[in-house]
Amino acid sequence: MGRKAPAPPPPPADSFERLIHELEKLPGVGRRSAERMAYHLLEQSREEALALALAIRDVKSKLRPCSVCGNLTEAEQCAFCADPRRDDAAICVVEWPREIRAVEKSGQFRGRYHVLMGRLSPLAGVGPEDLRIAALLQRAHAAELQEVVLATSPTLEGDATAAYLTEKLHAEAPKVKITRLARGVPTGSDLSFAQSGAIGDAFKGRTEMR
Numbered sequence: 001m002g003r004k005a006p007a008p009p010p011p012p013a014d015s016f017e018r019l020i021h022e023l024e025k026l027p028g029v030g031r032r033s034a035e036r037m038a039y040h041l042l043e044q045s046r047e048e049a050l051a052l053a054l055a056i057r058d059v060k061s062k063l064r065p066c067s068v069c070g071n072l073t074e075a076e077q078c079a080f081c082a083d084p085r086r087d088d089a090a091i092c093v094v095e096w097p098r099e100i101r102a103v104e105k106s107g108q109f110r111g112r113y114h115v116l117m118g119r120l121s122p123l124a125g126v127g128p129e130d131l132r133i134a135a136l137l138q139r140a141h142a143a144e145l146q147e148v149v150l151a152t153s154p155t156l157e158g159d160a161t162a163a164y165l166t167e168k169l170h171a172e173a174p175k176v177k178i179t180r181l182a183r184g185v186p187t188g189s190d191l192s193f194a195q196s197g198a199i200g201d202a203f204k205g206r207t208e209m210r
């Protein structure tokens, strides 16, 4: 149902080899770990092993983008958009849903979020129309909004994305202050891998974009 055929080359026909092949695609998993996991699953009871398969199926079928910010949620709106105690005066823009968790852990932000679903990358063919930029510009018109915090990654592409968004937001909502996280987060890393203390410092030291 809704499943597309995998791109070539096809996975191995043997089911055990296919499992290893799929596990090996996970981040940080090499061939040896994939084999260990596959044997482990094989030795588990049918119920235990299938619990993993069902959990994967559920996140893929139940989670969908929040209608407001693009975060992943099982409801129409995610917990951050639906929470009346969050501050409508600020929106923090991140590249991916996982980065919201990282910002939350820092404890420095109580506003709303907006997920771009990536960053501008001419080399990878990702242009402005591929990101959730139009939806952000629309949200920038909200009367309560005072600040947009750009928390794109500290990489060349993240910087280029922040510069592009600044120009667009200035044109769209001149009264809204645009800020960028300070360089507390190691360059080249994505926010979700940074220490929450570093993200907290980056928030406190954020600077205005002009």
Ligand SMILES: [Zn+2]
Residues within 6 Å of the ligand: 066, 067, 068, 069, 070, 071, 077, 078, 079, 080, 081, 082
């Ligand atoms: Zn949301």
